[in-house]
Amino acid sequence: MQDDISGWSEWHHNFSKIEEISSPSELHGLLTGIVCVTQAPKSEEWQQILATLEIPALDDHVLNLLAEEAEDISHALSDDELDYLPLLPDDEHVLADRVQALADWCAGVVLGFGLASGHIRQDEVEWIEHLQDVAAVEFEESDDDEEGEASYQELYEFVRLIPVSLSLGRKKVEIAETPLLKNLQPQLKQSTTAPETNNIVEMFTPHRPS
Secondary structure, three states: OHHHHHOHHHHHHHHOOOOOOOOHHHHHHHHHHHHOOEOOOOHHHHHHHHHHOOOOOOOHHHHHHHHHHHHHHHHHHOOOOOOOOOOOOOOOOOHHHHHHHHHHHHHHHHHHHHHHHOOOOHHHHHHHHHHHHHHOOOOOHHHOOHHHHHHHHHHHHHHOOHHHHHHOOOOOEOHHHOHHHHOOOOOOOOOOOOOOOOOHHHHOOOOOOO
16 A cells, blocks of 8 residues: 555554544644754654653654654755655545545644744735635535545645745744743644634644534
8 A cells, every 4th residue: 555655554553542633644744844943853753842842752663653754754855856745645535534634634733833933924824814814714525526536636736735835945944942932832622712812822723514
């Protein structure tokens, strides 16, 4: 299966039981959003990030997996080949699961980027809005056909390079210098507070259908 090649199987095994995230794809998006702004965090820094996000401590080998993936993503985002790929289940999974994983990944990118940067530049607003739109996508049974498959592929190809655009032209900072570790105590849970709030987590949490 392509899941084994892409690393999805390993990520699903290690991260699918973390209650504070929706799916391993959301975690991969979160990691990606952070690395758009920062140098690739090391294992010990991931432990601090997880603690800030109120995610229970993980074993050292799992932290190393996060650190290695962060390094890979950092290279991919700066590569002229534009070969960055979201970590999603392969096409042997039903379309509904893949659409949900893509939505989760988009939500993760938005949240990770917002937590690490604390703000967005004017030219980035549209990219963030596109990610938020896909994060709110609802799958219906009538979408499970060739047209739905084609639409999924179009969405995938469109959003997968948005992190490259968000990363472009940024001077990457150390994770310790970001709001994520400086003064935020966020949670990955869906916010129910009014939209006008200034809380950075709520600002960057995509609005999902209930």
